[in-house]
Amino acid sequence: MTKLLEWLLGVSVVVTAWGLLTFDLLDLKVPQVYREVVWPMPVYLLVVFGCYSIATVGYRVATFNDCEEAAQELQAQIKEAKLDLKKKGLKF
Amino acid sequence: MASRKSSSKRQANKDKYSVLLPTYNERENLPLIVWLLVKYFGESGYDYEIIVIDDGSPDGTLQVAQQLQGIYGAHRVLLRPREKKLGLGTAYIHGIKHATGNFIIIMDADLSHHPKFIPEFIQKQKEGGFDVVSGTRYSGNGGVYGWDLRRKLISRVTSFLSCSRGANFLTQVLLRPGASDLTGSFRLYKKEVLEQLVDRCVSKGYVFQMEMIVRARQLGYSIGEVPISFVDRVYGESKLGGNEIVSFLKGLLTLFATT
Numbered sequence: 001m002t003k004l005l006e007w008l009l010g011v012s013v014v015v016t017a018w019g020l021l022t023f024d025l026l027d028l029k030v031p032q033v034y035r036e037v038v039w040p041m042p043v044y045l046l047v048v049f050g051c052y053s054i055a056t057v058g059y060r061v062a063t064f065n066d067c068e069e070a071a072q073e074l075q076a077q078i079k080e081a082k083l084d085l086k087k088k089g090l091k092f
Numbered sequence: 093m094a095s096r097k098s099s100s101k102r103q104a105n106k107d108k109y110s111v112l113l114p115t116y117n118e119r120e121n122l123p124l125i126v127w128l129l130v131k132y133f134g135e136s137g138y139d140y141e142i143i144v145i146d147d148g149s150p151d152g153t154l155q156v157a158q159q160l161q162g163i164y165g166a167h168r169v170l171l172r173p174r175e176k177k178l179g180l181g182t183a184y185i186h187g188i189k190h191a192t193g194n195f196i197i198i199m200d201a202d203l204s205h206h207p208k209f210i211p212e213f214i215q216k217q218k219e220g221g222f223d224v225v226s227g228t229r230y231s232g233n234g235g236v237y238g239w240d241l242r243r244k245l246i247s248r249v250t251s252f253l254s255c256s257r258g259a260n261f262l263t264q265v266l267l268r269p270g271a272s273d274l275t276g277s278f279r280l281y282k283k284e285v286l287e288q289l290v291d292r293c294v295s296k297g298y299v300f301q302m303e304m305i306v307r308a309r310q311l312g313y314s315i316g317e318v319p320i321s322f323v324d325r326v327y328g329e330s331k332l333g334g335n336e337i338v339s340f341l342k343g344l345l346t347l348f349a350t351t
Binding site: 002003004007053056057060070071074077078081082084085088089090091092 | 120123124127128156159160162163203206261265266267268321323347348349350351
């Protein structure tokens, strides 16, 4: 099953469950309290996911490792390499 | 006594690593990357060869490669050039055909990938018997040098050249690939695994690297990770453009719908 189909399946299961509870399609006579909680769930979950995404990406940007030493080491090795290669006869 | 010693040495060194270097206008970087490869492979004692696949670079990359072959020997530096720019996937196929190693290492020739990590890749592969070992910039002490805040931000949300955080996040959510860095192109593959994957992958460019990992997971191959540092372009111009963002998203959605 492709990822797309997985998502579609997942989404339809969730939407069906939500629809059944909110609109009382199966005549389950679910208490009013539960219905009031379930009804705004989709929007609420989307907002939560949105906030999570922003927070995660933001955090990861802030903590993205800045490899200062790696860059310096590379610069030093480039100098070394150029000298060595010139000695070995490389014409740049 | 002498024969026992040499036969156990031969057994321990049965593995050979072929490094594929597709190049286009890397005249300045090529000698440096080859020098670094020779240095780290030499120190580690592993058997290796470097295959330079130049796509008809107009800046004389091939001439520099020929000089390097003269310096290090034709058994270490192999030249397999092509007439014109033909793309990464076909470069790999071309390189694999001429590789005599049982492991293939793919990396960028522009010094953003440092050969000092290769012995770590090899160690990791030996430890876990992995089919693929991927360098990651996103976990452990992997990271990036040379991206200003603007680039980091953009790259977070939409860019993808080196799969910034945002694009990476989107990719993780949609594809749940089980690997932390998908567009990274610094990897070690078992030769037969790479052959299988290149055969099945249909995307182009950077999405190609993503597809390789996703398909590897699909086919049940084991993937190990090694944190690497990625130092942005030392010489030369970066090939990032606006419409690459669009093609990244298209590629991501295609992978989403087909795997």
